[in-house]
Structures are given as structure tokens and as C-alpha cells.
Amino acid sequence: MHLPVKVELIGQEVAIIWDDGVESYFNFEQLRAASPSAANKGEGDIFGNQYGGDGPKIFSGVTVVGWDRIGNYALRFEFSDGHRTGLYSFDYLRKLAGQA
Numbered sequence: 001m002h003l004p005v006k007v008e009l010i011g012q013e014v015a016i017i018w019d020d021g022v023e024s025y026f027n028f029e030q031l032r033a034a035s036p037s038a039a040n041k042g043e044g045d046i047f048g049n050q051y052g053g054d055g056p057k058i059f060s061g062v063t064v065v066g067w068d069r070i071g072n073y074a075l076r077f078e079f080s081d082g083h084r085t086g087l088y089s090f091d092y093l094r095k096l097a098g099q100a
Contacts, residue, residue: 001090007067007075014064014077016093024097032059032079034096035086 006017014031016024033040044050059081066078070087078084088096 001073002094003072003090004069004075004093007069009064012063014067018094022094022099024093024099026093026096028063028079029059029061031064031077031088031096032062032081032083033057034088035077035083036088036092037083037086039083039085 002018002020002022004016005019006015008015010025012028014026014028016026018024059079061080063080064077065080068076068078070076074087074089075093076084076087
């Protein structure tokens with residue numbers, strides 16, 4: 001697993017520099033739509049049934065207003081629409097960027 005060395009807001013993107021030198025860039029709206037939170041994706045039970053979740057939406061104009069590092073495995077972004085419950089694991093972020 002690669003760890004972020006630096007996280008910055010650049011224009012309308014979140015930029016992450018990883019410990020292997022790779023750089024990832026995420027558009028705010030796409031990052032919000034990809035939130036792995038239960039509110040966004042729903043939750044599954046042991047039988048594979050999916051419950052809840054708003055599903056994919058368009059988050060036009062939503063921005064990232066802050067973030068927190070969660071231990072050594074994830075980032076939690078705070079968005080201008082008040083959403084802040086999704087934990088983006090470092091592996092998940094690399095997959096989103098096509099750099100897994």
C-alpha cells in the first residue's frame with residue numbers, strides 16, 4: 001500500500017503525491033460522486049443484498065473544503081454540501097486514479 005506524502009487543493013482538484021512519486025488528481029465533483037460512504041453507496045449484508053444509498057448523482061459546484069488523514073489507511077474529505085462520512089482508503093484512491 002502506498003501512502004500519501006502531500007495532499008493539496010489545486011484549482012478544482014485534489015492533488016496527492018504518493019510515497020512512490022506518483023501524482024494523482026481528482027476533480028471535486030467526481031470525488032464526491034465516488035464517496036464510499038453508506039449514504040452514497042449503501043450497505044450490503046452477508047447475503048449480498050444492498051440497502052440504502054442514494055446512488056450516483058451529479059454534484060455540480062460541490063467543492064472540497066477540507067480533509068483529515070485517518071490513521072495509516074484513508075483520507076476523509078469534507079465537501080461544501082456538508083458530506084464528510086466517506087473514508088477513502090489509500091488503495092481506493094489509487095484505483096480511482098487508475099494507478100492501482
